Amino acid sequence: MTKRTLESARDQAQREWELEPARRALLKWFDRYGRALPWRDDPNPYRVWVSEIMLQQTTTQTVAGYFDRFLTQFPNASALARADEADVLKAWQGLGYYRRARAMRDAAKIVVERYNGELPGAREELEALPGIGRYAAGAILSFGFDRRAPILEANTTRLHARLLALEDDPTVARAQAILWRFAEAWLPRESPRRAKGVYRRVNSALTDLGRMVCAPNHPQCETCPIAEYCRAYDAGRQYELPRYKPKRAPTPRLDVAIWITRADLGVSGDPNDVLLVKRPKEALWGGLWDLPRFVDVGAQGEATALGWSAKALDQAQAFLETEIGAAPRNYRLGPVITTFKHAVTRFRVTLALCRLADSNWYATGASERTLFDLNNNERFDQIGREDRSDKKTDARVAEEWRWVKCEELEKYPMSTTGRKLAEFIKRETQVEKK
Numbered sequence: 405m406t407k408r409t410l411e412s413a414r415d416q417a418q419r420e421w422e423l424e425p426a427r428r429a430l431l432k433w434f435d436r437y438g439r440a441l442p443w444r445d446d447p448n449p450y451r452v453w454v455s456e457i458m459l460q461q462t463t464t465q466t467v468a469g470y471f472d473r474f475l476t477q478f479p480n481a482s483a484l485a486r487a488d489e490a491d492v493l494k495a496w497q498g499l500g501y502y503r504r505a506r507a508m509r510d511a512a513k514i515v516v517e518r519y520n521g522e523l524p525g526a527r528e529e530l531e532a533l534p535g536i537g538r539y540a541a542g543a544i545l546s547f548g549f550d551r552r553a554p555i556l557e558a559n560t561t562r563l564h565a566r567l568l569a570l571e572d573d574p575t576v577a578r579a580q581a582i583l584w585r586f587a588e589a590w591l592p593r594e595s596p597r598r599a600k601g602v603y604r605r606v607n608s609a610l611t612d613l614g615r616m617v618c619a620p621n622h623p624q625c626e627t628c629p630i631a632e633y634c635r636a637y638d639a640g641r642q643y644e645l646p647r648y649k650p651k652r653a654p655t656p657r658l659d660v661a662i663w664i665t666r667a668d669l670g671v672s673g674d675p676n677d678v679l680l681v682k683r684p685k686e687a688l689w690g691g692l693w694d695l696p697r698f699v700d701v702g703a704q705g706e707a708t709a710l711g712w713s714a715k716a717l718d719q720a721q722a723f724l725e726t727e728i729g730a731a732p733r734n735y736r737l738g739p740v741i742t743t744f745k746h747a748v749t750r751f752r753v754t755l756a757l758c759r760l761a762d763s764n765w766y767a768t769g770a771s772e773r774t775l776f777d778l779n780n781n782e783r784f785d786q787i788g789r790e791d792r793s794d795k796k797t798d799a800r801v802a803e804e805w806r807w808v809k810c811e812e813l814e815k816y817p818m819s820t821t822g823r824k825l826a827e828f829i830k831r832e833t834q835v836e837k838k
Contacts, residue, residue: 434609449548507535559614
């Protein structure tokens with residue numbers, strides 16, 4: 405985008421809008437209907453930072469249940485910087501997108517080293533910290549420091565796009581320039597006479613209005629305090645705008661997790677101890693503990709057989725021999741015990757749980773065949789050769805590993821699906837003991 409185009413986009417929002425009366429109506433509504441959120445009680449920069457990172461990709465209702473517990477355990481940047489990564493991930497467990505938690509801990513270390521444990525009040529310094537982008541920096545400056553800093557997230561993007569009757573997809577560069585400028589125009593100019601907390605209040609009010617009234621599918625225009633200023637409402641297009649590009653349909657994917665015990669590998673100790681691995685930092689859910697898990701092991705199909713992919717066999721064999729040091733032999737996967745459905749980015753994942761097949765176990769029914777059995781089939785062997793050429797099969801499964809008693813699995817930080825696997829194993833083990 406050229407400088408002239410950008411300036412034109414910025415000028416458009418200010419030229420076509422008289423914001424002062426709309427701002428007064430907005431703040432009057434906010435004083436009566438604004439949400440009571442735990443991070444608004446004491447909006448110091450650290451608390452705001454924690455809340456804003458938690459709120460990325462996570463609903464307000466979910467975050468509200470975690471925020472106070474996290475602040476009790478890590479009340480300031482110094483406490484967060486000193487904490488073990490495992491403790492931070494455990495406190496974050498259930499919020500998802502765990503890279504956010506690791507980035508926060510890394511940023512806290514920098515805040516302690518460079519800023520004496522206090523978050524800096526300059527945008528450039530905030531955006532230089534791990535995990536803090538344009539929106540998070542604006543939120544910290546506005547809510548935490550009461551500085552004149554615009555914010556633009558899902559709720560305010562939708563609200564501003566309707567107020568302006570924006571025709572473009574709000575995610576494209578031209579639209580983003582207009583929306584950021586419009587978000588800034590809502591904030592009164594710096595002045596010695598400005599009301600204390602006005603920037604914090606205006607941005608909070610815009611966010612709440614977008615969330616509570618200017619809803620995605622059913623905007624409640626009849627209760628909106630600034631409906632008379634809304635161009636989309638005036639044109640009867642509030643249900644039509646904003647226009648986003650259609651989302652791509654999620655891609656089906658099959659992953660497999662393997663429940664391995666000491667007994668399976670002939671290792672001394674409690675035969676029911678479970679092999680747990682710590683996922684590499686560069687991997688999804690890096691730093692969390694999990695069962696050995698292999699991603700995208702074959703096409704979607706009859707998950708009860710898992711028979712049409714040799715990829716899981718290759719990966720499991722390499723993992724057991726090279727990473728765990730298991731005795732070299734042909735390891736086979738037994739039939740699927742259970743499956744879980746979940747979503748990861750653009751994928752709709754079926755996660756299948758298997759055990760290692762006993763050396764004396766050999767299924768006869770087609771629905772009970774293992775991956776090893778089906779690897780003898782010419783078609784599946786061809787798939788296997790193609791899979792082995794995939795460089796992703798060389799990735800490490802474990803940063804470290806250990807044997808864990810079933811009753812202690814819950815002590816380890818895990819992803820949501822990791823916890824479900826652990827709970828399933830604990831229940832099954834208890835049933836077997838009975």
